[in-house]
Amino acid sequence: MRISPLPRDIAGSMSVALVSASIGSGHMRAAAAVGDALTEWGAKTSPVIDALETSPAWFRRVYRDGYLRAIRLAPRLVGALYDLSDRKRPLSKPGKGPMARTEDLVLRALGRHATVQFADAIVSTHFLTSSALGRLRLRGRLRARLITVVTDEHPHAIWLSAGSDLICVASEAARTAAIANGIPAHRLAVTGIPVDLRVAQLIAQTRESGERTTRQPQILICGGGHGLGPMEAVVRSLVDAEVDATLAIVCGHNAALQQRLNQVPMMPGSRTTLRVIGFTDQMPALMASSDLMIGKPGGLTAAEARAAGLPLLVLDPIPGQEERNARILIAAGAARSLTNPRGAGEAVQSLLSDQQALAAMRMAAASAARPHAAHEIARAVLAQAARLPVKSPDRAMEDCAQAPC
Numbered sequence: 405m406r407i408s409p410l411p412r413d414i415a416g417s418m419s420v421a422l423v424s425a426s427i428g429s430g431h432m433r434a435a436a437a438v439g440d441a442l443t444e445w446g447a448k449t450s451p452v453i454d455a456l457e458t459s460p461a462w463f464r465r466v467y468r469d470g471y472l473r474a475i476r477l478a479p480r481l482v483g484a485l486y487d488l489s490d491r492k493r494p495l496s497k498p499g500k501g502p503m504a505r506t507e508d509l510v511l512r513a514l515g516r517h518a519t520v521q522f523a524d525a526i527v528s529t530h531f532l533t534s535s536a537l538g539r540l541r542l543r544g545r546l547r548a549r550l551i552t553v554v555t556d557e558h559p560h561a562i563w564l565s566a567g568s569d570l571i572c573v574a575s576e577a578a579r580t581a582a583i584a585n586g587i588p589a590h591r592l593a594v595t596g597i598p599v600d601l602r603v604a605q606l607i608a609q610t611r612e613s614g615e616r617t618t619r620q621p622q623i624l625i626c627g628g629g630h631g632l633g634p635m636e637a638v639v640r641s642l643v644d645a646e647v648d649a650t651l652a653i654v655c656g657h658n659a660a661l662q663q664r665l666n667q668v669p670m671m672p673g674s675r676t677t678l679r680v681i682g683f684t685d686q687m688p689a690l691m692a693s694s695d696l697m698i699g700k701p702g703g704l705t706a707a708e709a710r711a712a713g714l715p716l717l718v719l720d721p722i723p724g725q726e727e728r729n730a731r732i733l734i735a736a737g738a739a740r741s742l743t744n745p746r747g748a749g750e751a752v753q754s755l756l757s758d759q760q761a762l763a764a765m766r767m768a769a770a771s772a773a774r775p776h777a778a779h780e781i782a783r784a785v786l787a788q789a790a791r792l793p794v795k796s797p798d799r800a801m802e803d804c805a806q807a808p809c
Contacts, residue, residue, distance in 0.1 A: 416446040418789045421523035421548065423514065423537070425455045425530040427468055429629030429656070429683075430704030434529040434555045437598040441782035444601070450519045455533045458513040467532075472630060475722050483723020490561045492586040504539065511536040515545070523548040525789035527781070529555055529598075531563045538567025549788040553781055554578065555597055556703040558728045561585050570788055572781050574707075595781045596774025597707035599688075603775055606692035606712075620677070621649040621756055624694040624714070626705070629683070631658025633700055633720035637745040639665055639678070645749025648675040649756065652690055656683050688712075696755065696762070698742065701729040710738060710773035715765035717742040717751065737768035 420442050424435040435452040442449050456464045474482050508515075514536065520526060526548045528534040540546040552568040559573050559582045571587060572595040573579050579592050623642070627633040635653065642651055655662040665680045684690070691697070691712035698717045699705060706729045709716050716739040718730045733739035742751055755762055774780070 418524045419448045421450050421519045421526045422452045423528050423533045425532050430702050431530045434598045437778040438527050438781050440601050441778040455514050459510045463510040479723050486724030507536045515540050525549045525785050527551050529553045534565040538565030541567035551785050556725045557732045593784050596777030598778035599708045599711045602688040603711040621695045623649050624652050624697040626654035626699040629656045631656040631661045634745040638748040641746050641748040650677040652679045654681045701726050710769045711775040713766045713770035736772050
């Protein structure tokens with residue numbers, strides 16, 4: 405489906421600030437995807453502002469490193485806190501608790517950023533930035549419309565900022581959950597999770613060239629921007645099983661993992677080929693050329709895999725949001741769970757030998773995809789900025805356009 409833009413003279417007069425936080429890479433990628441769609445239609449956009457880079461160094465260490473340490477050392481506690489905090493919050497006034505006051509203090513520079521202050525609309529793809537900017541909006545200290553883009557399948561309450569003029573969610577089920585948590589229906593739009601605009605283009609090119617059917621299978625293995633999870637155990641299992649495939653392994657910022665994988669011993673004449681990659685901005689191309697993916701089901705990863713029609717073996721999901729993402733993918737038939745990383749070789753051999761099952765997973769992934777989500781969000785953002793009623797294929801966006809946001 406192609407989403408038609410607003411008239412170019414309207415879009416060209418709009419200035420949109422893109423804000424996020426670099427916890428992993430998915431949130432920043434989502435903001436960049438929306439920015440690309442807005443730019444394509446003529447709107448003026450900023451480079452994505454990383455809220456953590458505007459905050460004090462101590463906060464960056466505590467917030468980013470503390471979270472990564474917690475999910476490594478106490479993942480079940482993280483999941484329990486995620487579930488306990490997913491509850492309805494008051495929408496009538498900005499938060500005043502110690503957490504809100506701390507966020508307001510450390511993100512003061514973000515709120516004062518010239519791009520943010522003079523924008524017609526702000527797109528936020530992280531709950532931290534939506535929370536802090538939403539409070540400024542409620543206090544009348546932010547003129548721009550604030551659009552929150554939820555990058556998980558489930559809209560946890562922490563995403564549902566009372567100061568957001570519009571909240572874009574992944575699905576009708578997500579919209580229902582947000583309404584149950586107290587968000588008025590007219591402030592919600594079902595758009596999907598925005599993915600890199602290159603994904604759909606590269607998939608079409610790969611299918612036309614027939615590349616997937618004329619080469620050795622490629623298995624994409626990744627653990628997010630920080631290379632988390634038992635990736636090394638998975639790779640060693642695949643190598644030991646001599647899987648007849650190229651293993652494209654994305655280590656992200658985990659240099660130690662990248663070094664270890666470069667030293668994995670290979671049997672002479674092995675049919676397995678290793679391609680070890682550090683941090684990369686070429687994930688769309690890697691997904692387009694792969695036949696199967698093994699990795700963590702982060703919100704962006706899951707959305708990109710669906711857009712690429714790429715079956716997923718779910719590896720070590722973080723309790724909480726990633727477990728919910730995994731359940732949705734598995735229920736749709738687009739993914740299977742890999743409960744034992746040391747059994748990866750056997751699981752992959754079985755799946756690659758059953759082309760019918762692999763094709764069914766590929767079809768299930770593609771049928772649940774929203775590769776044009778970035779354009780849907782861009783249209784909603786411009787409508788908010790221009791205060792215009794907009795007709796859309798999506799009922800929720802129609803509701804938002806017709807009601808006072």
